[in-house]
Amino acid sequence: MAGVPTTYDAPVHIAVIGGTGIQSLPGFSLAATLNIDTPWGAPSSPISILHHPSPTTGKPTPIAFLSRHGLHHELAPHEVKNQANIAALRHIGVRTIIAFSAVGSLQEEIKPRDFVIPDQIIDRTKGIRPFTYFEGGMVGHVGFGDPFDVALAAIVRQCGRALEGEGVRLHDTGTLICMEGPQFSTRAESQLYRAWGGSVINMSALPEAKLAREAEMAYQMICMATDYDCWRGEVGEDVNVEMVMGHMKANAENAKRFVGAVLDELSKEEHGDQVLARHLAGQMKFAGGMTHKEGRGKEVEGKLKWLYPGYFD
Numbered sequence: 143m144a145g146v147p148t149t150y151d152a153p154v155h156i157a158v159i160g161g162t163g164i165q166s167l168p169g170f171s172l173a174a175t176l177n178i179d180t181p182w183g184a185p186s187s188p189i190s191i192l193h194h195p196s197p198t199t200g201k202p203t204p205i206a207f208l209s210r211h212g213l214h215h216e217l218a219p220h221e222v223k224n225q226a227n228i229a230a231l232r233h234i235g236v237r238t239i240i241a242f243s244a245v246g247s248l249q250e251e252i253k254p255r256d257f258v259i260p261d262q263i264i265d266r267t268k269g270i271r272p273f274t275y276f277e278g279g280m281v282g283h284v285g286f287g288d289p290f291d292v293a294l295a296a297i298v299r300q301c302g303r304a305l306e307g308e309g310v311r312l313h314d315t316g317t318l319i320c321m322e323g324p325q326f327s328t329r330a331e332s333q334l335y336r337a338w339g340g341s342v343i344n345m346s347a348l349p350e351a352k353l354a355r356e357a358e359m360a361y362q363m364i365c366m367a368t369d370y371d372c373w374r375g376e377v378g379e380d381v382n383v384e385m386v387m388g389h390m391k392a393n394a395e396n397a398k399r400f401v402g403a404v405l406d407e408l409s410k411e412e413h414g415d416q417v418l419a420r421h422l423a424g425q426m427k428f429a430g431g432m433t434h435k436e437g438r439g440k441e442v443e444g445k446l447k448w449l450y451p452g453y454f455d
C-alpha cells in the first residue's frame with residue numbers, strides 16, 4: 143500500500159495468524175508492512191504491524207498480523223510457509239501467537255459458529271510438510287505434551303467466557319485432529335477420529351504449533367466450527383467450501399471481537415512476562431544444542447544462528 147512504512151523499529155511481541163476467511167484484521171491502524179526474508183524463504187504473506195491501544199496505558203501495542211494462506215488464499219494447507227512464518231515472527235520479536243482456524247466439528251454439541259479453545263492435538267499430517275528447524279546436522283528435541291501454552295490458553299478462555307451470551311458460544315477444551323489436506327476426510331476417517339475422542343478437525347495446526355514451540359513462543363489456536371465434517375452422513379450435510387466460508391462470513395464479527403478482546407487483555411502490563419514467554423526463553427539453547435560444534439551441518443548452523451542469535455556461537 144502506497145505510503146505505508148516498510149520498516150518498524152521497535153520489537154513486536156504479539157502476533158495473530160489469520161486463517162480461512164480472516165486475511166486481515168480491520169479496525170486497527172496500520173503502522174507498517176514488513177517483507178521479511180528468512181533462511182527458510184519468504185513467509186506466506188507480508189507482515190502487517192497494527193497498532194492496538196492498550197486498555198491500561200492507552201499507549202499503542204504493536205501487533206503483527208500474518209495471513210496463513212497468503213493475502214488471496216493462494217496457499218493450500220500443505221503449502222503454507224510455516225517455517226518462514228514462525229521464523230519471521232520470532233525475528234521481529236514475537237513471543238506470543240494467537241492463531242485462528244476454521245474447523246469441522248466432530249461432536250454434536252459443538253455447533254457451527256461455536257468457538258473451541260483446544261488443549262490437545264492428534265497429528266494426522268503425512269510428513270510431507272517441513273516440520274522442524276532442527277535437521278540437516280543439528281539435532282534438537284522439545285517437549286510437546288501440552289501443544290498449546292497453558293497460561294496463554296487460560297487468558298484466551300477468560301476472554302471468550304466474557305463474550306459468552308453476546309452471540310459467542312465457547313467450548314473450553316477439546317482435542318483437535320490436524321489432518322493432511324487439501325481433500326476433506328472420508329466418512330470412515332471422520333468416524334475413527336470421533337472414536338479417538340476428537341472434538342474438532344482442521345488442516346493447519348501442525349506444524350505451525352510445533353515450530354512455534356521450537357521458536358520458544360507461547361501459542362494458542364482459537365477454532366471456530368464451520369461444519370460437521372462428514373460423520374453424520376446426512377444427505378447434503380457433508381462439509382464443503384461454501385459451507386465453511388458461509389459460516390466464517392456470518393460469524394466474522396464475533397471472531398474479530400474475540401481476537402480483539404484477547405489483544406486487549408494481552409496488552410495489559412500485568413501480562414508482560416507471559417507475552418514475552420519468559421518461561422520458554424532459552425530452552426532451545428540446551429534442547430537444540432545436542433550436536434557438538436565440530437559435527438554441525440554448516441548450512442543449518444547458519445540458519446539457526448539467524449533464528450536464535452547468540453545460542454549456537
Ligand SMILES: CSC[C@H]1O[C@H](OP(=O)(O)O)[C@H](O)[C@@H]1O
Pocket residue numbers: 160161162163210211219242243244245323344345346347383386
Ligand atoms: C476451507 S476449509 C479447509 C481449510 O480451512 C481451515 O483453514 P485454517 O485453519 O487456515 O482456518 C483448515 O485448516 C483448512 O486449511
Ligand SMILES: Nc1ncnc2[nH]cnc12
Pocket residue numbers: 244245246247321326327343344345368369370371372381386
Ligand atoms: N471438516 C473439516 N475438515 C478439515 N478442515 C476443516 N476446516 C473446516 N472444516 C474442516
